[in-house]
Amino acid sequence: MAGLVGRSGGNCLSVPDFGEIEETPLPGVGVRYDFTTEQGNRLGIVVHDSGERELLICDAADPDAARTLPLAQRDLVRLREVLAIGTGDSDR
Amino acid sequence: MLAAVGSETARAYLELGAVILALGLGARLSSRLELSPIGLYLLIGLVLGSLDIPQLSGDFVEFAASLGVILLLFLLGLEYTAQELAENLRRFLPVGIADAALNFPPGVAFGLLLGWEPLAAVLLGGVTWVSSSGIVAKALGDLGRLGNRETPAVLAVLVLEDLAMTLYLPLIASLLVGGGLLAALGSVAAALSAAAVVLVLALRYGSVVGRLVEHRSEEAVLLTALGLVLIVAGIAEKLQVSAGVGAFLVGIALSGEVAHRTRALLAPIRDFNAALFFLFFALQIDTRALLDVAAPALVLAVATAGTKIATGWLGAARAGVGRRGRARAGLTLVPRGEFSIVIAGLGVGAGLEPQLAPLAAAYVLVLALAGPVLMRFPDALPALPARFAPDGARGPSTLRRP
Numbered sequence: 001m002a003g004l005v006g007r008s009g010g011n012c013l014s015v016p017d018f019g020e021i022e023e024t025p026l027p028g029v030g031v032r033y034d035f036t037t038e039q040g041n042r043l044g045i046v047v048h049d050s051g052e053r054e055l056l057i058c059d060a061a062d063p064d065a066a067r068t069l070p071l072a073q074r075d076l077v078r079l080r081e082v083l084a085i086g087t088g089d090s091d092r
Numbered sequence: 093m094l095a096a097v098g099s100e101t102a103r104a105y106l107e108l109g110a111v112i113l114a115l116g117l118g119a120r121l122s123s124r125l126e127l128s129p130i131g132l133y134l135l136i137g138l139v140l141g142s143l144d145i146p147q148l149s150g151d152f153v154e155f156a157a158s159l160g161v162i163l164l165l166f167l168l169g170l171e172y173t174a175q176e177l178a179e180n181l182r183r184f185l186p187v188g189i190a191d192a193a194l195n196f197p198p199g200v201a202f203g204l205l206l207g208w209e210p211l212a213a214v215l216l217g218g219v220t221w222v223s224s225s226g227i228v229a230k231a232l233g234d235l236g237r238l239g240n241r242e243t244p245a246v247l248a249v250l251v252l253e254d255l256a257m258t259l260y261l262p263l264i265a266s267l268l269v270g271g272g273l274l275a276a277l278g279s280v281a282a283a284l285s286a287a288a289v290v291l292v293l294a295l296r297y298g299s300v301v302g303r304l305v306e307h308r309s310e311e312a313v314l315l316t317a318l319g320l321v322l323i324v325a326g327i328a329e330k331l332q333v334s335a336g337v338g339a340f341l342v343g344i345a346l347s348g349e350v351a352h353r354t355r356a357l358l359a360p361i362r363d364f365n366a367a368l369f370f371l372f373f374a375l376q377i378d379t380r381a382l383l384d385v386a387a388p389a390l391v392l393a394v395a396t397a398g399t400k401i402a403t404g405w406l407g408a409a410r411a412g413v414g415r416r417g418r419a420r421a422g423l424t425l426v427p428r429g430e431f432s433i434v435i436a437g438l439g440v441g442a443g444l445e446p447q448l449a450p451l452a453a454a455y456v457l458v459l460a461l462a463g464p465v466l467m468r469f470p471d472a473l474p475a476l477p478a479r480f481a482p483d484g485a486r487g488p489s490t491l492r493r494p
Contacts, residue, residue: 024244027180027251028171028229032239046238049171049352056239064417066239 032056042066055079107147111140115367126234128227130429131460133367134453137374138382148375157372158335160365161434162325165336167362168225168254169343170355174294177344180251187245187407188252194399196221202392203445211267212445218260219436219452220396224429224460225250231424231464235471242417245407246424257431258287258341261334264435268442269332283333290341301345305354313350314357336434366430373437374453381450389454397459397466400425420470427463432456 024032026046034044034056042058046068053076056066071079118132140148147153181188199220203213228250237243259280266279293300305316321339328338346354404422413421436452439445 025176025179026238026244027176027247028225029233029238029247032243034239042239044239054236054238058239062414062416064241064413065237065420066241068236068239 045071104147104150107145108152111145111148111371112367114140115371119367127464128224128230128427128429128460129367130224130227130370130433131457133370134374134433134457134460137371138377138379138453140371141375141377142379148372153368153372156365157369160362160367160369161336161437162321162339163358163362164366164369164430164434166321166339166343167355167358169340170346170351172251172254172344173347173351174291174344177251177255178291178295180248181255184245184248184252184407184410187249187403187410188256190406191249191253191403192221192256194403195396198396198399199392202388202395203448206388206447208445208447212439212448214267215264215435215439215444215448216451218264219428219432219455220392220399221260222253222257222428222431222435223250223400223425224427224431224463225254227427227429227460227463228424231427231467235468237420237424240417240420242404242408242411242413242421245411245413246404246421249403249407249425253431254340255287258283258337261337261435261438262332264438265329265334266332268438268444271332275332279332282331283337286328286333286338286341290345294345294347301342302348302350305346306350310353310357313353317346317354317358318361369437370430370433373433373440373449376440377450377453381447382454385447385451385454389451389458392451393455393458393462396428397426397462416470420467423469424467426459426466428456428459 021033021035021044024034026032028049030046030048030050032044032046034042037043040063041060042056042063044056046054046056048054053071054068055071056068059065059067114136115133118136119129121127122129122132196217198217200213200217202220203216204210208216228246232238232243232246262279262283263276266276267273271279301320305313305320307313307316321342324338324342325335326338328341329335343351401419401422404420404425405418408418408421432452433456436448439448
């Protein structure tokens with residue numbers, strides 16, 4: 001995973017060079033990867049040392065806080081599919 | 093003869109079984125109430141202490157309890173890599189210093205005010221200093237705060253406290269055996285060099301220890317790791333660097349995949365022995381003494397909840413976090429737990445100030461139980477109106493709390 005998410009932000013689909021992906025170590029927990037969307041919200045994931053993942057979306061009322069959503073392996077597959085719809089990357 | 097031994101063994105099984113079952117019920121209750129189990133183990137120990145069960149004062153429980161401390165520290169060390177420690181030390185050292193400056197002196201001053209000998213007061217300083225890594229780290233996950241901006245600062249405080257213990261515990265261990273200040277400084281120097289060697293080795297040569305422990309068989313990993321930890325803990329104890337610190341350093345030296353595997357394998361053993369450790373600590377406390385120290389413990393708890401809130405506030409402010417996040421960071425750090433009991437336990441083992449154990453138990457009970465309630469408080473506050481929210485929040489697609 002760490003290999004996929006570079007610091008270049010190249011993972012952002014159609015937004016070239018916008019919102020660099022920030023990598024923040026969380027000692028004893030894992031690593032947080034996030035970026036700031038064009039609208040100014042933080043969006044990313046927390047990858048636990050155990051392999052669990054949580055999606056995080058910042059709260060507009062408090063930019064320091066985030067709402068998190070645990071993602072199972074199959075949720076990740078679905079999320080990737082959903083995000084690819086209509087972008088030309090979709091298999092459907 | 094054989095029958096007599098058999099009935100004695102049966103009695104031991106029955107008594108230990110009943111006690112462990114009681115701990116299990118405590119763990120269930122704590123899980124249902126979303127409380128830290130440490131508080132409930134202490135409560136169960138206090139109740140059982142007045143029942144006078146012979147098996148509990150036996151060698152088995154005492155040994156299991158000391159193994160609990162070693163494993164607590166070993167698994168804590170396993171959670172961190174040398175890189176993480178170095179990085180946190182570099183980025184957050186001022187926060188760690190502020191944490192020590194704000195939370196260690198209140199305990200010392202309080203002990204001296206109570207008329208204790210200086211060494212007992214220094215131990216009480218340790219009790220008030222260290223937040224509970226276990227309670228805080230778990231709460232961050234449970235409350236969904238791992239994505240928050242203040243969280244790295246909160247975790248850094250925990251990391252630096254654990255690191256500070258590699259110097260504090262040897263200092264205490266050496267002072268407790270009455271070696272004097274010079275010998276104590278020698279112990280600290282030994283611990284410092286050991287820590288430096290482990291950090292440098294781990295940073296330079298990767299996981300040397302890892303290759304020693306790694307094996308496809310789980311049993312092989314379990315037994316190698318456990319044996320290695322006990323040997324290093326024994327050497328550390330012999331050198332008066334404290335067994336726990338030795339175990340912590342072995343944990344640091346192990347990283348990567350093998351560290352995860354070892355942690356998963358040893359966690360159940362740690363849980364069992366740590367439960368017995370908290371129980372054993374509480375068993376030695378006279379329940380009447382607990383009533384005498386209830387008021388001082390409450391005062392100390394309130395005062396050092398305040399100093400911890402200040403610590404978190406400062407740490408989060410340094411990370412550029414707003415006021416709400418600072419309040420969250422401060423309140424999250426309030427709970428004290430396993431380390432406070434480990435430190436107080438050292439004093440009990442050495443026959444120091446009789447009030448230390450009951451005071452520490454009451455103090456930890458208050459903060460381990462009230463802390464998790466306090467840390468939910470910032471989320472319960474109404475959100476700021478959007479127009480007062482800082483710049484980052486101005487987007488039209490406003491995500492609102494339900």
